[in-house]
Structures are given as C-alpha cells and as structure tokens.
Amino acid sequence: MAKQKKTQRPKAQTPKGFRDYFGAEVAQRTEMLRVIAGVYHRYGFEALESAAVETVEALGKFLPDVDRPNEGVFAWQEEDENDNGDWLALRYDLTAPLARVFAQHRNDLPTPYRRFAMGPVWRNEKPGPGRFRQFYQCDADTVGSGNVAADAEICAMLADTLEAVGIDRGDYVVRINNRKVLNGVLEVMGLSDDDQKANVLRTIDKFDKVGESGVRELLGKGRLDASGAYIDGVGLSDAQAEPVVAFLTSKADNTAGTLANLRAAIGDSEVGAKGVEELQSMADLLAAGGYGPDRIVIDPSVVRGLGYYTGPVFEAELTFEIKDDKGRPRSFGSVAGGGRYDDLVKRFTGQEVPATGISIGVDRLLAALHMKGRLDTDTTGPVVVTVMDKHRMADYQAIVSELRNAGIRAEVYLGNPKSFGNQLKYADQRNSPIAIIQGGDELEAGTLQVKDLILGAKIAETASQEEWSERPQQFEIPRAELVERIKALLDEQNQ
C-alpha cells in the first residue's frame, strides 16, 4: 500500500479551563434552576436574559489606555474599515449587564425593577483544579429601591430558595452585615490613609481563618503563618485596633445583644449609627416575615470582598460538615452572596439608582446537594429493543414507537447488530432497565423476550440467583401485551 501523506489533524480538546457537561449533570442543573426560578417568580421577580456579549465600555472594568482590554475578561475588537471597531467582551457576571439593561430600558421598566437572571459567565483567569473559566450564576436583584425592606426580602428569598432546592433548615444560615457599620468603625479609628484602610479590610476578611488573636496580630506587628512565613501587620497600636476587634466579636446570642455591641463599637460615628439602624430594620422585617436567627442572622464578621457594596451585605453558608482535602471536618461554606450597591447604574445615567441583590454559585450549590444525596435525577437509561435480524428493523421500530407513545423511554439499537453481546454491553453502558428481544421464533409465536437488566445486575453483584428465584431475569410476553407488561416491570423495578 502506498504511504499516505500525513495531514495535520486538529486536536479534539476543550480550550484550557473549559469543560463539557453530560446527561444527568445537565438535567440536574436545569432542574435546580427551574426550582429557583419558581421561588424568585413567587417573590415578584421577572426573568431577564441579556446576551453573553457586551461592549467593554458597558462592562466598564477597563482602562482606556490598555491596548487589549482583556484583563480578566475575554475581549476582542469588532472589525471595521478604520480598525476602530468597538471592543466587545463576554460578561464576567450578571450584575454589570443588569446595570446596563436598567439604564438602557429604564423608561419601559417598572420601578422598583425586580429581576432574576441565570446563565453562564466567563472569566479570563488562570484555570485550576475545579476552577473553570465558564460557570453558571443565578442572580436576583431589586433596582430602584433604597429601602432596606428590599435587602430583607432578598435574604428571605435566599433562605426560601435554599430550602426549595433541598437544603434542610438548620443546614444553612444567611448572614447579614452592613458596610456602613464597618465604615463607622474605620471612622472611629481615625484612619485617614486609604491604603491602611484597605489593609484593615483585608485583615477583617481573614477573621474566619485566623480568629481574634490572629486579627490582633495582623492589625499590629504581624504574624507567623501556619506555613512558617511571616505576614507583615498593618502597624496599628493595640488601642487603635480595639474597635475592629470589638466589631468583629460583637456577635451575641441574640440580635438585640449583637446590635448593642455594634452600637458600642461604632461610638459616635453617624454613618455607623445609620448602618446599625438599617440592621435593626432588617431584623424587624425578617422577624415579621417569620425568618428567625436560625435562618437569617446578623453577623458582623461577614465582609465580602467586592468594593462596590455600599450598605447591607449578605452571605449564605451551608453549615453541614464535610471533610477537607486532608480529611479534617469543616463546614461546606458559602454558596451565595450579595449586598447593596448604589452606584452601578449611575455610571451610565449620572443619577444614583439604589440597588441590591444576590448571586447564587450554581455549581457550588449543586455540589452541596450532590453530597447531601439530594439530587434524585432519574439516570435510568432507555428500554433497548435489540436487533436480531437487520432486515426486520421496521418491526423493531414499531415496538419502540408503541413504547414511546405510551411515554416510555425507549430506543432501537442502532449500532452494528452483528454481535448480540455488543448490544447488551451497549444497554449496560446506557444503564438500560430492560432489553427486548424478538428473533424468528418469537416472531412466529407472536411473542417477545423481556430481559430484566436491573435484576440481572443485582444477581451479578451477589453472584447468586437463588434469592431472586421468584422473579425471572428473562421471560416471554405476548407481543400484544407489550406496553402493559413493560410498564408493570418498570414499576416493579422502581419499588
């Protein structure tokens, strides 16, 4: 045979940091999003689906002097004659598009505008294990209301949503804090240097990990890390650090106690007092709605990184225990977060438009439900009608059509029918519950052979047919009783 010229073949690979989702994974996410949309809808929120692509200008994360503005986003320039086309980018979250949508359509939208959105977002970041560059978010926001009742509503809805998708009450908690209280604390400390402020905020964010003494060290001279590295401190005196520690440790046994501690921590700061008042209002509203601190709690240790929050911030944590990489128990952690951001729409319109919202990390929540065994998606494959005689495809097609018309998931084997073993292997790989066989004898007798693959698998597992002797693994049925007998067997299997 003549040597063929080798041609360069393309690699069959997802780009780095992207992945494919198969079968049950897709169905589980779709179903979870459907349930969440139901709760959001019941709360009066309306669906919004904007395009994946926005102008870089509208996303607004980029400096005008950067040549290729794809820091953190996937961006490209539109072709035009003068090489002067718009820069476009894939959205990196669902909040920036919402600000653009509200600014663009504000004359047609009701105010306040309650909207929810669910879909993929893209981040041009270095991928890592379990860290993908495309992932789902599921957001709900209220635009155009400065009332903390809007924030309280979002928190209540978040609690209802977690329960609706299958997280038991007691296995989650929604924690609330308020940026204004934090600003009050910084004011009381007399910090004027912005860098120092930022360092204090970063330290507060570590409270969860390093605890009170760790925070004291980090606010002061510094601290020896668990890894042995020395972390420089912010350089405050003990007296200066005191309000921060008081703030972080202000959570008491009940809401009234926590609020009293916060009032003490913010001293005579006006903005701090406003923040405490807002927390008090939210607590009152939530209590009136029946949401006690077993579900939604004021917790001053919640900070949330994003710079754009201006008032209440919230975070939903799943509190049940899992094991970490090293087998140590820890709580599952955060699955959703959000807060009030009053300046995002202003970028477009010049007018301040108050807004507040939440974003659920869909994949984290799915992982949690998976761990709790709460994803009961049906992974049963189709009934497989095997092909004993390739010239009789029409007969097999008739069988499968009858089953499908009766609502039963079914298919004819469409591979090469030569090896019957391969057909059964295929049925096994598809997780099929039943194989149907009709050779020449059965055709003549007007019957079908029915093979119970679930029972077959059980027998294979225990290596003993005796305990299943009452139930035959394969049996014959009249062709005319196809649908009723298959239905009955499927019911039996599902018991």
Add this chain to the structure above:
Amino acid sequence: MAKQKKTQRPKAQTPKGFRDYFGAEVAQRTEMLRVIAGVYHRYGFEALESAAVETVEALGKFLPDVDRPNEGVFAWQEEDENDNGDWLALRYDLTAPLARVFAQHRNDLPTPYRRFAMGPVWRNEKPGPGRFRQFYQCDADTVGSGNVAADAEICAMLADTLEAVGIDRGDYVVRINNRKVLNGVLEVMGLSDDDQKANVLRTIDKFDKVGESGVRELLGKGRLDASGAYIDGVGLSDAQAEPVVAFLTSKADNTAGTLANLRAAIGDSEVGAKGVEELQSMADLLAAGGYGPDRIVIDPSVVRGLGYYTGPVFEAELTFEIKDDKGRPRSFGSVAGGGRYDDLVKRFTGQEVPATGISIGVDRLLAALHMKGRLDTDTTGPVVVTVMDKHRMADYQAIVSELRNAGIRAEVYLGNPKSFGNQLKYADQRNSPIAIIQGGDELEAGTLQVKDLILGAKIAETASQEEWSERPQQFEIPRAELVERIKALLDEQNQ
C-alpha cells in the same frame, strides 16, 4: 453652584446585533426547551452542554493563513508570553462542538451516541431586522450509526416534538430527501466541472421560489428577475437540464410514485440507486412507526445548503398561512433542518464516524407558536401589598410572607410610598391582579382593603360599572382570612 466637570459616561447599549429578553419571553423559551428536552429524552437521547468557547482549530472553519480568523465567528487570541496563544472562538452552531466532544470522549461514550444540546450560538455577521448575532439552537444527533433507521428516528422525533410544543398535526410537514439521489442525478448529467455542479445545486435550491420554468431558464441561458435584473444561467442544453427537472418534479401523490419517479431520474447511477434505496427504507421504517406522509413525506425539492451532508437530508416546514411584509399569504416556512454528515468527526480522528441530526430554530418556532396563540404563559403580575404608612413595613412584610408561603405570587411595594397613585400605577405596570391596602383604620379594625385590579381594568375598558355591579371592585376582608380570600379572588379572576 459650582460647575461640575463633565465626565464621559459609557453608553447603555447592547452591542450591535444583540438584544435583551424580558419576562414572558424568557419563560416561554425555557418552557418550550423543557418540553423538547422531554421528547428527546423519551427517544433515548442524553443531554450534553459544552462550553460556549472552542478553539478555532476545533471549530475548523478557518484558513491557517488568515491573520485574524474571525470570518463569521467571534474569535480572539489567548494571551501568552510569545504572542503565540491559541485562537479561541464562540461556537457558531452545536454540531461542530459535538464532533469535537465525540472525538475527545469517544472511549467513554456509548456508541451509537444519541445526544441533545440546547443553547445560544453566535455568528459574527452583519445584523439586520430580526437577524441577531446570538440566537438559540436546539439539536439532536446520533453519532456512530450509519443505519438510516437513525435518520428515520430523527424525523419521527422531530414530528413528535412539533406536536408536543403545540403545532397541530396538519400544520407541519417533515420533508425528506437524499443527497445521494442528487449526486446520482449530477452523475447522469455527466457534469464533471465542480463549479458547474455547484451552480446546478444553487439553482435547485431556488426551485421553491422560481418553479419549474424558472429552473429550466436558470439551468439554461438565464432569467429576468422579478426586480428586472438579468440572472445568468448555468449554460446547460435543454437535454442536459432534463434530469434535474425530472428530479425536482418527481414528487407524486404517494411515496411509491415519488420513488418510482426518482428511480427514473437517476438512470443507471449507482450512488443514485443507493440514495433511492435509503429513502425507501426510511419510508418503510416511518410507516411501521405510524408516521404517514401527512406528517413525514419524501420530497425531492429539499436540498439544504450545507455542503457537509452526505445522505438523507430533512426539513420541517410549518404549512399554515401567514401574511408576508406586503400582506400576501404565504406558508410560515422552515423551523428545523438537518441530515446525515459522515465526515465531521473524521477531521479529528482520521476514522469515518457516521452521524445524523437535526437542529431546531428555537426563535422561529417560538414566533410560530406566538402567531398560533399557543404560548399560554401566565403573564399575571404579583399581588401588590401597598404601603400606607412607611413605619409599618413589618406589618406589610408579614402579609406578603403569608401569601408567598401559600404559593401566591406577591410583593410589598418597595418604591417611595409617598404617592398612593404611583403605587397603583406600579401595580398596573406589573399587570398585578390584586392590590392590598391597610391604613390606620383597617389596622384598628383588624381588616384589609382588597382592590380587584382585573375587574378595575375591565370597568375602565367598558366605562360602565353597572354590568359588574354584583362583583365589587374593592372590598374589605378580615385580616385573619387573608390567604383564603385572596386565593378565592384569584380563582374567580382566572375563570
């Protein structure tokens, strides 16, 4: 007041050719996709969701010497040190990613692999009225089966899908043709010049518009367009053109007649005979499954543009009449198409992998259902609890929580409560069925005022309250009977 420095504000605009979808539009599409997924699943297909982003190499539409490979797609280059990163692109359909997925995961996937996928695709094309650069597709494909039973199954599934989403039997038809028959016709004609072949194919594609005599002209010397422009012909003699015309006009009153005509048209071409045989098999299989020519019909005028089809091709047309731009009646037209493509996976693996599939144009199908009045999405807004006293938000919150817990869509008005008129205007804009009012008097009496906004709208329309006198537009209920009375009124409104 001092003049403020004017800062450049970003434009709140979707990029050209992209749009936002609101409320019911999103819900209707979601629901339609859910129904379609149900049918596909019943047929044994498994969901697949690949990322929006693929390597340009895997999409494989581009010449290696093009500097920026974004002809028709949105593409960009990954950053790396040597300015030598991979080119990435947004997928332009769901078939190219399927070929990549099957090649990448073929050792873990069952063969044949039946999969469905639904989601947006992107085209970097000039947008026009109703033509967007992001739109939904909904595909089902069987990879790894060369059996035309797979093609027949796809056609049956397409018919079932159209009926499941609300297209009546009789309002659609799935037409089937076979590329091999067409190739047989070209063979019989003795055409060797590829350009001329392509011109003949293009002409065949116009049969729908210009009819038999038009095709004869276009295959010959040319034709005067309706616009007055002269269209050059392919330059065939009348005798040479005859097989094409015979092929195009071979559709008879029944399948047997059509197939006989086709056999005559392809003469002694082997590939043509193979094509007719495949059509015969499909017709037999479909008949056995109960799909008669009222639903699925062999129609030689179906060509389908895409070059990659190698065997059966199909198209679903909605046959009910609509009015075109100029008010003339025409049939709604194509909503889905597909066919067999046996070479797509080979690009990656070198091995031929037969495949066949269908793609539904989701937005076209939604538009059709909209025209037929088959989109009965509930567009009713939430019950709105108005705010008479802003210090009593907790009371209003309690009312709304009770309603939500009873499964009733409800919300508190969260805008500025100063003007009661604005609150009712908001309720109107939200299409709310009911407003609930509790001022000081009602609070004291332990009651609520209930305003029937649906009735109110009806009275406003007819400008006469008399005919509705039995049903009051506003009435008082005991606070304790909130849920049952609101439920009863909603039921009444829905009758």
